[in-house]
Amino acid sequence: MLNFILASSSPRRRELLKNLGLDFQVIASNFNEESISSSNPIHLVQELAYNKALSVKKKVCKDALILGADTIVLKEGILGKPKNEKEAYEILKSLSGGCHRVITGFSIISTYSMVEFTGYEITKVFFKELTEEDILTYISTGEPMDKAGAYGLQGRGSLFVSRIEGDYFNVVGLPLFKLNEALEDKFSFKLLR
Numbered sequence: 001m002l003n004f005i006l007a008s009s010s011p012r013r014r015e016l017l018k019n020l021g022l023d024f025q026v027i028a029s030n031f032n033e034e035s036i037s038s039s040n041p042i043h044l045v046q047e048l049a050y051n052k053a054l055s056v057k058k059k060v061c062k063d064a065l066i067l068g069a070d071t072i073v074l075k076e077g078i079l080g081k082p083k084n085e086k087e088a089y090e091i092l093k094s095l096s097g098g099c100h101r102v103i104t105g106f107s108i109i110s111t112y113s114m115v116e117f118t119g120y121e122i123t124k125v126f127f128k129e130l131t132e133e134d135i136l137t138y139i140s141t142g143e144p145m146d147k148a149g150a151y152g153l154q155g156r157g158s159l160f161v162s163r164i165e166g167d168y169f170n171v172v173g174l175p176l177f178k179l180n181e182a183l184e185d186k187f188s189f190k191l192l193r
């Protein structure tokens with residue numbers, strides 16, 4: 001059977017694929033995300049996703065499909081993962097009481113053919129007005145620290161989100177609907193089996 005490789009260290013992405021019953025291997029990419037900068041968020045997430053997948057392709061000899069992804073939050077500027085608690089505070093303050101977009105780029109590279117596909121999905125997220133206590137208590141849980149936009153919609157961050165427009169799973173790290181379509185259309189690979 002064809003190997004499926006997730007080129008990501010994200011436990012959320014692993015969980016999302018596991019929930020589909022997919023048999024896959026995880027190989028974290030060692031691509032340096034700082035090496036790419038772009039003011040265009042859609043270019044940026046796709047470029048990062050592609051390079052994460054490509055860096056893993058270089059390590060793999062067997063026939064496989066390799067999936068890389070990158071998630072950012074867009075609110076006036078591009079927001080990635082907070083570097084420290086102060087940055088998490090500033091990000092959460094900026095998201096408070098408004099709406100922002102979460103963009104995930106994803107890239108699939110085949111090691112056995114020349115086929116590659118890169119795409120993205122956008123989800124709109126609406127935040128309630130956060131109090132000082134909300135922000136400080138949330139930061140003290142540690143949850144914001146490894147997540148784009150300093151929150152996890154799948155965790156306590158759900159308590160701040162009044163509604164979303166679009167794919168929930170895209171916010172958590174993988175746009176499963178679009179991923180499935182691309183796998184079927186471009187690689188004849190079925191997630192539903």
Ligand SMILES: Cc1cn([C@H]2C[C@H](O)[C@@H](COP(=O)(O)OP(=O)(O)OP(=O)(O)O)O2)c(=O)[nH]c1=O
Binds near residue numbers: 008146149153
């Ligand atoms: C907005 C949001 C992001 N996130 C996570 C998904 C991603 O793991 C992370 C964004 O960082 P990424 O750089 O996309 O991914 P990563 O560093 O976790 O893993 P890798 O680069 O190895 O693939 O933020 C959530 O878990 N929940 C959310 O609600």
